[in-house]
Amino acid sequence: MLRHAIAPARFFSQVPNEIIRHPRLSSDAVRLLSWQLSLPEDADQSLSETAKRAGIKKTGFIRAKRELAAEGYLHEWRRQGVGGRWSTTQLISNAPLSARQAVAVRDGRPTDGLPTAGGPEGRSVGHPQKNTEENISHPSSPDPVAVSEQAAGQASAAGRKDASPNTSPASGPDPVRTVPAPFVERGAQALAAVSHGERRLRLSGREVAALAPLAGDWLRRGATVADIREALTQWLPDRVHSPAGLVRDRLTRKRPEAPTFAEQRAAERSTAVARSGPRVAEMRECAGEHVQPRLFRPVDGEALCPSCRCDRAGTEAPAAAEAAMRGGALVRDLLHAHRAEAAV
Known part of the structure; x- marks a missing residue:
């Protein structure tokens, strides 16, 4: 190319x-x-x-x-103004930007990971830069001598950083911090469901809030709640000393790859095709007596429509109550006979 x-x-x-x-x-x-x-x-x-x-x-x-x-x-x-207009x-x-960072930028407050908002300055849009090589993706070849000196200086600085135990390595921007709020909320719900369903992964509300961005990043990458549950609960040890640490490790280590735009479009098209099927395909004809065939959508494999089930429940209720009364009278007679035999 x-x-x-x-x-x-x-x-x-x-x-x-x-x-x-x-x-x-x-x-x-x-x-x-x-x-x-x-x-x-x-x-x-x-x-x-x-x-x-x-x-x-x-x-x-x-x-x-x-x-x-x-x-x-x-x-x-x-927002709604004073006169009622939106x-x-x-x-x-x-x-x-996350929702919190966006609100801070809107209000002109400093945010984590973003420069502090200052006075207005002119932009360089439409004006040439002093060095146009900084604006292209293929700058000219630098001086090899300067490159060797710069590499030697970087190597010595890296050696000093490794030798110093109190120096913390520079960390780049964390992609988890940029997870939108809807995904974070759904991630918190998924973690809460896993915590309630698995006693070895009991998490407090603060721990769920701290781990929600990691789970939200999974959902943003196309994973489902079932995928998160399987990744967290599969092959658990008999005793978990730190549930929050285990959840954080698995969410970070097993994080799925982000799908490409082509994969997302293919998934959307397949979902649209699946939803475009006839709605009557999921319906069933009621087995009860009707003047005309009645279709209904079963919930758990039932053969009668809701109206027939209500009618049958109304006719069966008196018979069931009468049987219960006969059974109660029989139990009372047996108790009386047993007490009479014990007294003799």
Whole structure:
């Protein structure tokens, strides 16, 4: 594959490769997000207007918004003003944000992992940079002597870091922190269900809240609640000393791979085909007496419709009550006879 790319000198935007190559964002979602990020700071253009200008149809726009919101690139809030009118506030970011981080950015408060909000500054969109090599993915070859000196300096710094026991290694951004709130809530429900069903994995409410982002990341990657339960309860030891530690280890070590966008579309199409079958295929004809055949959807393999079951229960109730009364009288007679024999 041959590529020919010329670094633009003006009117360009810097978009992270994580957005362009995102496996779970469609082309409409990437185009919508890139278009919004390329706008100036003072531009007040809604997502719907951007979709119209970009030529994105209504169905594609709805799917793109859903994908951006699920991945944490889009956050929306609806508020009611003093006069009773509702307004929608939209936040677009070039990095995934959790619900708490998005609220902090909206309110101008500092957040974990994000730079502190300061005074407004001009953006470099549409203006050339001093060094255009920083804006392309294939910079020119550096000086080999400088590279060797830089590598030697990095090796010596790494040796000093390994020799110092109090130095903690630098950690990159944790992808679990960017799990959207709906997945975190569903992950907490899945962990609570596993904790109630397995006595060796009893978790407190605080531990469930701390481990919910890990379980939510599983759900975001396409796993089901049954997959989480199987991964946590399979091959458990007879005694678990730290249930929270075991759950954290298994959720981290057995985390499934993120599905590609093509796999997600194939799963959606298969689900749509499965749901498009005839609804009467799940129905059954009632075995009771009706003027015309009556269809109903059984819940547990029953052969009678709800009306017939209610009628049969109403006719059988008096007979059952009479049998119970006869049985009670017989038991009383036997007790009296036994007491009379014991007195003699």
